[in-house]
Amino acid sequence: MAHRLALRLIEHLRLMTDKIDELTAGITVHVTRIAPSLLAIIGCGALSAAKIIGATAHAGRFRSKDACARHNGTAPLPVFVVEQTTASACQTT
Numbered sequence: 001m002a003h004r005l006a007l008r009l010i011e012h013l014r015l016m017t018d019k020i021d022e023l024t025a026g027i028t029v030h031v032t033r034i035a036p037s038l039l040a041i042i043g044c045g046a047l048s049a050a051k052i053i054g055a056t057a058h059a060g061r062f063r064s065k066d067a068c069a070r071h072n073g074t075a076p077l078p079v080f081v082v083e084q085t086t087a088s089a090c091q092t093t
Contacts, residue, residue: 038049069075
């Protein structure tokens with residue numbers, strides 16, 4: 001009984017692996033077409049690139065790259081915010 005169950009589980013895992021490979025291949029095709037520059041980044045594979053593409057949700061909808069950076073949280077902090085943070089972090093009581 002346990003042997004049969006193990007064989008069924010192994011077969012199920014093989015089928016799931018085949019499906020994962022099929023989906024990964026499809027994602028790779030789409031990412032290569034949409035954003036090949038992401039794949040050129042060392043360590044950024046098709047799945048990571050697809051997550052980035054999905055998270056940015058068509059960055060072209062923003063009026064500028066700065067507006068996009070503000071939206072996704074990658075814009076640099078204004079100098080006065082950095083100075084206030086640094087000053088308060090350095091103060092002793």
